[in-house]
Amino acid sequence: MTTLSEPLRTTPATPAKATGPATSRLRAQADGMAVASFILGLLGTLVLNLLLGPCALILGGLALARGTTRRGRALLGITLGAADLLLLALLVTTDGTVSWHIGS
Numbered sequence: 001m002t003t004l005s006e007p008l009r010t011t012p013a014t015p016a017k018a019t020g021p022a023t024s025r026l027r028a029q030a031d032g033m034a035v036a037s038f039i040l041g042l043l044g045t046l047v048l049n050l051l052l053g054p055c056a057l058i059l060g061g062l063a064l065a066r067g068t069t070r071r072g073r074a075l076l077g078i079t080l081g082a083a084d085l086l087l088l089a090l091l092v093t094t095d096g097t098v099s100w101h102i103g104s
Contacts, residue, residue, distance in 0.1 A: 041080025053084030
């Protein structure tokens with residue numbers, strides 16, 4: 001039973017964020033995923049857009065979900081991954097092929 005003179009015990013509204021080697025390792029992995037997403041999305045516009053586009057989308061989404069500090073790179077990777085798939089759809093509908101070709 002509590003009395004009026006006893007202070008109320010409250011818990012903080014937000015839990016304290018964990019810091020330490022495990023958190024920094026996960027953050028580094030998320031940063032690596034963001035950079036990999038950007039690079040795969042960029043390469044996917046040139047070659048293997050059927051494979052690299054979805055990989056860029058997935059890695060960018062995972063990096064954002066894990067709280068990367070390289071948020072811009074993850075968003076660019078997602079954007080480039082989507083552009084890869086749109087480019088693939090354009091190539092399939094216009095030429096009937098799934099790859100680039102120059103000339104006839």
